[in-house]
Amino acid sequence: MADPTNQPxxxxxNLSVSYVTxxxxxxxxxxxxxxxxxxxxxxVGESGSGKSTLGRAILKLIPRPGEVSAGRMTFMGQxxxxxxxxxxxxxxxxxxxxxxxDPKFSLNPVMRAGDQILxxxxxxxxxxxxxxxxxxxxxxxxxxxxxxHRVYNAYVHELSGGMGQxxxxxxxxxxxxxxxxxxxxxxxxxxxxxxxxLAIIDDLVTQRGMGLIFISHDLxxxxxxxxxxxxxxxxxxxxxxxxxxxxxxTHPYSRGLLDSLPSIEHPKPVLATLKRDPAWLEAx
Amino acid sequence: MAAAEPAKVLEVRNLHVVFGIGQHRxxxxxxxxxxxxxxxxxxxVGESGSGKTTILRALCGxxxxxxxxxxxxxxxxxxxxxxxxxxxVQIVFQDPYGSLHPRQTVDRCxxxxxxxxxxxxxxxxxxxxxxxxxxxxxxxFRYPHQLSGGQRQRVGIARALMLExxxxxxxxxxxxxxxxxxxxxxxxxVRLRKERGFTYVLVTHDLSIISHMCDRLIVMNxxxxxxAMQVTALRDRTPENxxxxxLLQASLGxxxxxxxxxxxxx
Numbered sequence: 001m002a003d004p005t006n007q008p009x010x011x012x013x014n015l016s017v018s019y020v021t022x023x024x025x026x027x028x029x030x031x032x033x034x035x036x037x038x039x040x041x042x043x044v045g046e047s048g049s050g051k052s053t054l055g056r057a058i059l060k061l062i063p064r065p066g067e068v069s070a071g072r073m074t075f076m077g078q079x080x081x082x083x084x085x086x087x088x089x090x091x092x093x094x095x096x097x098x099x100x101x102d103p104k105f106s107l108n109p110v111m112r113a114g115d116q117i118l119x120x121x122x123x124x125x126x127x128x129x130x131x132x133x134x135x136x137x138x139x140x141x142x143x144x145x146x147x148x149h150r151v152y153n154a155y156v157h158e159l160s161g162g163m164g165q166x167x168x169x170x171x172x173x174x175x176x177x178x179x180x181x182x183x184x185x186x187x188x189x190x191x192x193x194x195x196x197x198l199a200i201i202d203d204l205v206t207q208r209g210m211g212l213i214f215i216s217h218d219l220x221x222x223x224x225x226x227x228x229x230x231x232x233x234x235x236x237x238x239x240x241x242x243x244x245x246x247x248x249x250t251h252p253y254s255r256g257l258l259d260s261l262p263s264i265e266h267p268k269p270v271l272a273t274l275k276r277d278p279a280w281l282e283a284x
Numbered sequence: 285m286a287a288a289e290p291a292k293v294l295e296v297r298n299l300h301v302v303f304g305i306g307q308h309r310x311x312x313x314x315x316x317x318x319x320x321x322x323x324x325x326x327x328x329v330g331e332s333g334s335g336k337t338t339i340l341r342a343l344c345g346x347x348x349x350x351x352x353x354x355x356x357x358x359x360x361x362x363x364x365x366x367x368x369x370x371x372x373v374q375i376v377f378q379d380p381y382g383s384l385h386p387r388q389t390v391d392r393c394x395x396x397x398x399x400x401x402x403x404x405x406x407x408x409x410x411x412x413x414x415x416x417x418x419x420x421x422x423x424x425f426r427y428p429h430q431l432s433g434g435q436r437q438r439v440g441i442a443r444a445l446m447l448e449x450x451x452x453x454x455x456x457x458x459x460x461x462x463x464x465x466x467x468x469x470x471x472x473x474v475r476l477r478k479e480r481g482f483t484y485v486l487v488t489h490d491l492s493i494i495s496h497m498c499d500r501l502i503v504m505n506x507x508x509x510x511x512a513m514q515v516t517a518l519r520d521r522t523p524e525n526x527x528x529x530x531l532l533q534a535s536l537g538x539x540x541x542x543x544x545x546x547x548x549x550x
Contacts, residue, residue, distance in 0.1 A: 046462040046464065047462055161332075190331035190332055190489065191331070191489065191531065191534040191535050192331070192530060192531065192546060193331075194534070195534045195538060195539075195542070195543050195546070196543055198538055198543075199540055199543040202538075217462065217463070219463070220537050221537065221538060224537030224538040224539070225537075225538040256464060257463060260463050260464045260466070260467035261463055261467075261492065262467075262470065262492040262493055262495065262496035263492055263496075264491050264492045264495045264518060264519065264532070264535060265495075265519055265520075266519075267495050267496050267519065268496075270474070271467035271470055271471055271496070273464060273467050273468050273471065274464035274467075
């Protein structure tokens with residue numbers, strides 16, 4: 001829930017991302033505005049809706065020829081837009097961190113898991129070897145790894161998907177960030193492991209008073225996990241709602257997404273399919 | 285029950301699949317038995333490593349090192365798929381991006397099984413099948429990279445339909461697709477089964493797809509069947525096995541308190 005006494009953690013106004021290509025300009029994000037407090041904010045959309053681009057744009061990780069423009073993008077009073085690359089590097093990985101989808105591809109395959117976490121620590125502040133190692137052991141325990149010594153010395157291919165995702169989560173919270181962006185953190189995991197990893201993220205975010213941006217394509221999951229939801233289509237936020245009110249959404253795209261989901265308890269003979277209306281790309 | 289018992293299209297008895305030797309030996313499937321009635325949709329559910337895809341691969345001859353008994357339409361399944369087997373059984377693969385040849389057009393892909401089986405009237409069969417999966421003629425000479433994920437999966441289904449099989453294996457047919465596209469593919473599979481009387485064996489980790497498509501299912505964990513049940517038990521949330529109960533609970537959404545009660549099943 002947003003804390004009314006404090007400023008929001010993150011304020012974004014009219015954020016756009018476009019790519020100029022030989023065949024025309026592609027608008028990946030179109031004037032997206034939202035605020036984030038110390039809450040779990042879900043961003044839902046299908047592939048190509050711009051949800052991952054949004055997460056990356058906040059960290060200024062849009063590669064050329066991509067162009068980012070925004071009326072405003074502030075994080076805890078700091079103007080992210082005005083920051084130089086060097087200043088941004090101090091924010092990235094320290095104050096704002098990002099959990100990526102698949103630990104197999106996003107962790108370093110030739111570096112021990114513990115050393116990667118230690119690297120995240122030592123980049124953002126001088127830390128002694130022993131103290132650093134202790135901090136890593138602590139954070140590995142905090143993500144409920146039962147045998148932190150083994151995992152510290154393991155390479156990614158020696159860890160299961162769930163373990164790998166715990167290591168990445170540990171790496172992203174070890175610097176005590178204020179904002180965690182999780183881009184499909186659990187879509188490569190089995191359902192029960194997924195719930196366990198989510199519980200770890202949930203506890204860390206709640207205990208440390210962080211903000212969480214949870215990017216996912218899974219409506220039911222976001223509805224049960226987050227506090228608030230933004231639904232994206234074609235680079236725009238078409239609707240936002242409280243997670244508890246997910247079933248009351250009104251935009252035809254949101255309704256279409258919900259209706260196209262098969263249900264365990266209430267199966268329908270035929271699933272509704274989405275009729276995409278070009279007007280959704282323009283007006284709200 | 286004796287006279288009215290429906291014909292079994294597929295019977296699997298005490299199936300074992302082992303990979304590797306010595307310390308690398310993996311017993312992937314450990315004594316699995318089930319039978320599939322003609323015309324039903326039979327689900328196999330499990331998490332990764334449960335052996336569900338391995339069963340499917342053994343059933344269609346892609347993994348010849350199995351022990352046990354596999355009867356398809358009352359006849360023992362061959363170790364290596366032969367031409368008669370391919371006309372009876374076809375498979376739709378998980379990944380529409382990886383399962384189509386990138387340098388072959390849709391037409392080439394659909395024509396190949398007809399050529400192998402020496403079936404005539406090929407042009408008509410190709411256009412009819414494309415139409416049946418909801419693709420018009422303009423898709424016939426396209427390459428896979430010119431198709432969206434949903435269109436590719438339609439081509440994958442069309443390829444499986446070319447030989448008019450009776451039994452179709454579906455290996456996670458929609459897990460690589462967006463939910464709205466998933467709905468279209470599931471509707472297509474339901475419609476085809478209704479129109480052509482196919483028998484489906486559907487492998488997935490997603491219980492909501494099972495509930496939508498299937499009549500009966502088995503739940504697998506580390507190579508064994510932990511529970512065989514009617515889909516109604518799933519819908520009413522009344523599975524008997526604790527593993528199935530936990531899987532069902534996790535599939536219904538995030539519940540912080542329930543995560544504490546999770547157990548490990550081996």
